[in-house]
Amino acid sequence: MNSVRLLKNAYIGILLSMVVFAAFFTGCATQRSGLRNITAVSRYFDKDTNTVWNAIDQAVTGIPIEIKDMEKGFLRTQWIKGWSTQKSSGILTDGAWQERYRLFIQVTGEQDKTYVSLHTQIEEKAPGGSRAYRWNRTVSDGSIERDYLQRIENILGDQ
16 A cells, blocks of 8 residues: 555656746746847947937937946936826726836947947836836836937937
8 A cells, every 4th residue: 555655646746847947947938028239229439438428418318317427337216207108098998198208328449440339228107006106117118228229320410
């Protein structure tokens, strides 16, 4: 009788270890879509760092700056609030999700070129319920970063 119980426990142990192994090495079935492409949010410019900083200042005109350290090559804006164009609560409740983002811009001068890298931190908040009291971080699709990089490129191209 004990051998049957031992065999049954061994069988259950093997099944559990197979499930854990499969879950650990195959990962989750859901994947994040729209992960940003790093090459789309950074670029080298054939300008000196002061010229690029002037273009960045023009590109972020109207946005409050939290930190700007030209010696370290770093700029961070304050939160820019708006409404989500991607999410809503449906037809009946007609609730709009709030969205906010802030820019992180890294500027590095290398010989006769300047490297600019943009990163965005995005958060959203639901229109109602308990989720309406906290901001939840989301993954950027890169569109905001590309937009500001295009602004900088246009400003530098006009000079």
